[in-house]
Amino acid sequence: MKILLMIILHTLCSQDIHRGCMNNNNSRSYGVRPTLSETYLSPSEHFLIHYDNPNSDKAPIQEDIAPLNGIPDYVEEVAIIADLTRSVLIDSMGFRPEVDDEDGKYDIYIVNLGSGFNFAYGWNYTDDNDGIEGTSWVEIDNDYAEDSYYTNGLTAMRATVAHEFFHAIQRAYHEKSSGTYIEGGLAPVNYSYFYEFSSMWLEDIIVPNSNDYLYFLSSTADERRFFSNPEQKFSDTDGYSVALYGHYLSNIIEQTENQKYSTIIRQAWEKFSDELLDPVDALDEVLSDYNSSFIESWVDFCSRNFHNGQFPDMNNDIYYYTDQTSVTYDALGIGIEDGNLHKGYIGTTQTLDTLSLLNEENYIEIDDLDDFSIEMHTIISDSTGLLTMSYSGLPFAGKYIIVDKESADINSAIIDDVAMDPIVLNTNNTIHFIYGGSNPSLIDVSGSVSFFPGSPVLLSASAIKDGIELLWESSYGDELTYNVYRDNILISQGLTDTVYIDNNIDPITEYQYAISCSNLIGESELSNSISELSWPSDSQVTNAKIVSIYPNPISRLGISDFNVIVDYASAIDDLQISIYDIDGRLVSKDDFGARQQGRIEEHLGYLLNPNFSSGIYFLHINGDDVIVKQKFTILK
Structure with missing residues (x-):
């Protein structure tokens, strides 16, 4: 039975996630490290790289150019990135060092993981046979050449070494990611999401040109992927798909200029270890030092992921990390629907037109609010209108996000706190609402709509003596007035007729005219425009x-x-x-x-x-x- 359970666990990790798994129940070889013929000591002498001879199917890429010393360059590159990762984690971020095994060298084994039963980017195994709690070793692939990998070659290797070695550091805080002792009792829980979240965050800091982690944001086959199911708890995700949250914490909450010196994730690991807190509770306590909380940061983080892949740079108040830009998404071939809550979310929706016809006191009930996840609903704007939301009680944390349905414009992207103030929407808008926090845990939400007038139709602009005469078709509605724009500048307003003569013109000059309509709610969009050349004197x-x-x-x-x-x-x-x-x-x-x-x-x-x-x-x-x-x- 134990063997069967081991096989099932291994299969799920390697074939579903396949980014790299922590094995807490001995190794897949039942406690036996791989036997390889060659070793290489890293420049820092902290790592011992194990690899096989050229005749083995486990042998690394044999290229030996720089330097020409009989050691495959691939092996030396493994040592270099391992040394760099350890330096950043321990010397710059202040994490504890890995737990040493008997020889004081951390072992990395280069094997063949690219095919067959053991397919994965990498593995981190606990060593339960040396009598030392927290020791482990890492196995990585010998070339990352297979098409099954999102990223190939040295880039994939470097990201994997960074990812898997961070697991070794994590084991110095908690040896195993499941069955951890919490508050004096054995908790039947799995904290692997926190381990994987942290390692995925780190690998992009160490290897920023990889961006391999972005391929794990969503999945039609795995509900644990955050962007596929954003209303799930952070602790219910697979961890791989929420690495962006780590970058949010470093850049928005901690406001570090260089994430290689970020300490906020380490602070959470210390509370997770030293105070025996659940990882989310640990994050919550750390965030309290930044005048925030987990749920407040989670709501804000979610709200900033509705425009991913739409804008080319960081020149906006929404993005928190450069990997959100369209430049990154396009380079990786990632579709907006795979890494954008705007495209990926399907939940409770309503339209302005249907909302305006509802007579119920409350059109939607938001219940089961908690401090660990968000609730969402969406209103699609099929008209130009003024939306006013009413709440039985404002949520502890809440945001609304306005996005464009087509041709996203950074100037129309809006994120703001939920309130009862009117919100202006046009026909190209969709508005998403996010709520979080357990106080109150249930909110009745209602919405009222007042519509803006429709745009008039400008029928003609005709030059006459000493002027240009405009004629337009009236709009529908009550208490309407009209406004005249010439060359996009308002020249007359509050008109009740549908004819206007512009006498303030110069001879032989072309002018462009458009009309808008106003009511008690506001002003419509501009009509079609017509250009006309004025007469000479x-x-x-x-x-x-x-x-x-x-x-x-x-x-x-x-x-x-x-x-x-x-x-x-x-x-x-x-x-x-x-x-x-x-x-x-x-x-x-x-x-x-x-x-x-x-x-x-x-x-x-x-x-x-x-x-x-x-x-x-x-x-x-x-x-x-x-x-x-x-x-x-x-x-x-």
Whole structure:
């Protein structure tokens, strides 16, 4: 039965997690260390690297270039990264040293872990045969060349050595990750998540270009992956998927400039060991020294993971670590849905429109709140509106996060504390709510919605003498007023009509116009925009011409709207306008009297007869022996 249990444990670790496992029940070889033919002592003389001869399937990569000394470079690289990891952990971060075995050298065995039953990145085994509590050894792969590894070669080796040796340091605090004595009794619990969380955090500090740990954020097959199931307790995760929380603690809570000198994780390990506290309770006590608590930091940490992979750099108030950027995600080929709570979370959802139709006093009940996990719900904004949330009691820790559904913009990304103040949402927004803390443990939540007015439709912008005339379609709603924007600058507001003439213009200048609508709630988004060129001043008109005929072509049903804009280069005493058909026959004319120099719009609809045949016609404008002509078309 013991053998069967050992096989099941080993299979779960190696085939599911396969980042590296701690084995607390002897080794998978039942207490027998691997037997390898060669050894190499690291430069610091703290590590003894064991490897096999070139004829063995366990032999490391045989390349021996720098230096050319008969020792495979791979072996020397293992020693170098082991020495660096130990120096950072002990000399810089202040962790306890590993527990020495009989010879005082820590053993790392290079074997073949890349295939078969023992597949893993690495293993850390307790040595229960030497009579010394806390001793262990590490086994790593001999080349990390297999496709099964997310990261390959020396990068994978370095990250694994850092990860697995940190387990050796952890055993100096608690030898085994399960069955630990807590408060005087044997606790039937498993603290491996805390061991793996710590080691995954460290490996990216030691090997920052690896980022291998990001591949473990989520999984469709493993509910313990945090980004796949963010409402689970920190202690129920696999530990591998929450390494980012360590970087959050170092950078946001501790505010260290260089994580190689971070001490906050060590402080938690000391309380876990010396005060026999549960790891989460240990973190909670450490965080109290930073005027925070575990659940407050956990809620804030979660809120900062809704925009992962969306923005290219750290120039924002949301990210806490450079590995959240789109540069890192894109380089690794990690999709947003795999490392972003915005994309990965599926929970209680509601829309603004359906929320506005609910008559219940409370539309959702948040219960079972505790100090170890979060509860979440989401509202999708399908309209532009003002959302006001009401709570039977504010949570101990709570955040709301506004994200864009499409084309995320850093300027619209918002994270704020839960409150009862109105929140502005547009049609591209989704808002997520996060709650944590056991006081209160149950909250009734209701929401009310007031909608912003819809954007008007700008129908036309037409140049007229000394101005530009705007015409728009009215919006729906009560107590509406309109605002006019020219070149994105507000020039008039509080209008109740849907026509406006802009008289404050310069001649021959192009302006761009848009309209918004306001009600008691606020202002809509801007309408479509239309650009229009203003007319010249009278003195600027020096050539006689027909500027435009509109509409052209014109329907016989709309001939009353027939207009022409004309430039008169000088004053005219006797103006005559005539219309000829395509055969040169005069079909209509009138005398218009005097005209001043400048541009003028002439309304000529009355010169057209509904009985005119469809076809091409010619407009003649004759003034003081100056004639300008333009053809136009009448349709059926």
